[in-house]
Amino acid sequence: MAYLEKRLPPMNTLVAFEAAFRHRNFTRAAEELHLTQASVSRLIRQLEQGLNTRLFERGRRDVTPTPAGEVLAETVRRTLGDLAMTADLLRGESRNSETLTVFSELVVASLLIAPCIGAFQHRYPDLTIRVFTSSEPLEAFDKDFDVGLRSGRWAEHSYLIEPVADDAIFPVCAPKLLQGLGGEVTAETILSCPLLHLAQAGGPWPDWKHFLHHIGVSPPPTLKGPSINSYDVLLDFAENGEGLALGWARSVKARIDAGRLVRIPNMLLPLPDHIAAHYSKRARPNPIAREFVALLRETASPLDAFSG
Incomplete structure (x- = not known):
């Protein structure tokens, strides 16, 4: 634990990095932290220089974490979260029965x-x-x-x-799309259909590759189709006939009951x-x-x- 001051990056650079990683955007991170975009950019650059590695690929508007950035983010989010919770306890702000x-x-x-x-x-x-x-x-x-x-x-x-x-996932689509497939839909049929992908942040959500492996199909290295970062919007796309989506059993039930979506039968991944x-x-x-x-x-x- 010696020489921590020399080994650890400055705290303000880590806070800026965590916000930028979460938002994938320096401007939105700056708004959250009540800083300027230039200040966040400077802090990220300072962190990169101190670690001697690039943490983000800069785009015109958004930024994309590098593999090094992904590794650092896991540790930073866990460590900062633990520090915040410990600080709350020490301040006496812990829960009460009221x-x-x-x-x-x-x-x-x-x-x-x-x-x-x-x-x-x-x-x-x-x-x-x-x-x-x-x-x-x-x-x-x-x-x-x-x-x-x-x-x-x-x-x-x-x-x-x-x-x-418990929950489960299964493929869903618009009724007209299912009618157009004709007859029994097999696992191989799935690969010939347009697929809609969920790209929502939060964790390793089961995706089409997980699902296809579960039903005994080896998916190609790349599955084409649009990625949507909102589950509700993903189901909206499916309702509009844009392709097949993976629906979570509990959350998609209302749309199925209303006839806006139909389930592909005999395909289920229990969770x-x-x-x-x-x-x-x-x-x-x-x-x-x-x-x-x-x-x-x-x-x-x-x-x-x-x-x-």
Whole structure:
């Protein structure tokens, strides 16, 4: 641990790097940090010089992390997050039983939290419940929370993870597109169809390559088709007949029930315990958060109601 001052990059360069990595844009990072774009650019350049490596490829508007930038980002986000949570504890800003703060993905909030939040508030009428929703990963959330809810089990080094509900994915498309395929759709048929790809930030989402391997098809090295960074917009594209999309069973059910999308039959990738609660390992536990998660688990519809 000796000579840390010489070995560690300046903290302000790491904060600027984390924001730039998350936004993929120096200007938006500057707005978040209340700095100028030139200041963020200078801090990133200072960090690159200190590490003797390039962290971003600069475009006309956005920036793209290099492989070195991806490696650094994983450590920086974990370390800064741990520091922030520890600082909160030392300031005495840890949880209390009169407040429940929940961070949730947008889809999880709509599907699981919305149906039971009223019942939980009725159970604890004096409890202040705060729900923050975002498409950003919970590691990027800059506020303290008692429990984070999302799809996937990531960052297990920082969080205690408790399963809430299963999920599954399967191909969906517009009814006319399925009719145009004619007859039974096989795994090989999928490769001849236009495919829509999800590029949403947050973690290693199952993609077409994962799905095709699961159903016994070896995909080519590159799968063509547009990438969309919003799941809802991805499904909008599918509704408009632009191609096949992978739909998460719980979140796509309403569109299927309304007849706007149809499921390709006999193709399913189960995702056991995919929706999970995340509790910080460094935070003082709030027992009411555990009770809230237990209610979510009890009220979540069984998966066979969505993916039968």
